[in-house]
Amino acid sequence: MRLVAEGLSARRGEDLIFQDVSFEIAGGEALVVKGANGSGKSTLLRVLAGLLPAEKGTAKLLAAAQPVERLSEAAHYLGHRNAMKRELTVDENLSFWKAFFGDFAGGTGVSADEAAESVGLGGIVHLPFGYLSAGQQRRMAMAKLLVAWRPVWILDEPTAALDAAAEAMFAGLVTAHLAHGGIAIAATHQPLGLEGVKELRMKGFEYSSLETWA
Numbered sequence: 001m002r003l004v005a006e007g008l009s010a011r012r013g014e015d016l017i018f019q020d021v022s023f024e025i026a027g028g029e030a031l032v033v034k035g036a037n038g039s040g041k042s043t044l045l046r047v048l049a050g051l052l053p054a055e056k057g058t059a060k061l062l063a064a065a066q067p068v069e070r071l072s073e074a075a076h077y078l079g080h081r082n083a084m085k086r087e088l089t090v091d092e093n094l095s096f097w098k099a100f101f102g103d104f105a106g107g108t109g110v111s112a113d114e115a116a117e118s119v120g121l122g123g124i125v126h127l128p129f130g131y132l133s134a135g136q137q138r139r140m141a142m143a144k145l146l147v148a149w150r151p152v153w154i155l156d157e158p159t160a161a162l163d164a165a166a167e168a169m170f171a172g173l174v175t176a177h178l179a180h181g182g183i184a185i186a187a188t189h190q191p192l193g194l195e196g197v198k199e200l201r202m203k204g205f206e207y208s209s210l211e212t213w214a
């Protein structure tokens with residue numbers, strides 16, 4: 001499986017945010033998108049997730065376990081917001097997402113209980129999501145990635161405002177996802193604790209080619 005982005009550019013309002021961004025990542029690899037505030041990291045991720053149209057260019061998932069017309073069909077997107085209903089319990093939220101997404105070919109999601117266990121919060125799935133602390137809410141948003149198998153994880157500042165233990169936990173989830181042949185693309189200012197990941201540096205209208213961290 002390969003994710004191939006070619007010649008992507010994107011506009012917000014009147015402004016061209018970046019242009020001619022190309023990269024390729026294979027199953028089992030992660031790409032970290034870096035760059036200054038406002039350089040277009042979130043915009044790029046939203047384009048990849050199908051939430052914003054590209055001005056030009058394409059992003060395709062090739063040789064996936066099932067045919068895909070749009071990359072978004074095979075992707076989980078974890079944005080700045082947690083995408084959970086405050087009034088519903090954690091279990092209801094996670095169960096909703098599990099049924100909504102369904103599994104992509106090649107993997108199986110876990111139950112809401114197991115997903116909560118995996119993010120270290122097994123005992124509180126009966127609570128309304130809104131009762132959880134900010135860090136617990138973010139962890140549960142990460143659990144959403146586990147309830148349905150999607151080979152591509154698109155992650156925007158996934159560990160912002162989390163403690164060191166949560167960062168390490170999340171690095172473990174991403175490592176397991178890559179070991180299962182998945183792909184992760186993450187915009188972050190913090191190291192994710194992953195080794196040998198590729199880096200894409202956004203510079204507004206320019207971008208550098210891929211580098212691999214030692």
Ligand SMILES: Nc1ncnc2c1ncn2[C@@H]1O[C@H](COP(=O)(O)OP(=O)(O)OP(=O)(O)O)[C@@H](O)[C@H]1O
Pocket residue numbers: 012013014015017035036037038039040041042043044187
């Ligand atoms: N809806 C919008 N309309 C117009 N411009 C926008 C809109 N949303 C974002 N922008 C602009 O697009 C540019 C890129 O924003 P983006 O959120 O992609 O940057 P970023 O690299 O993720 O930044 P940060 O590190 O601060 O999260 C910024 O200059 C921002 O002001």
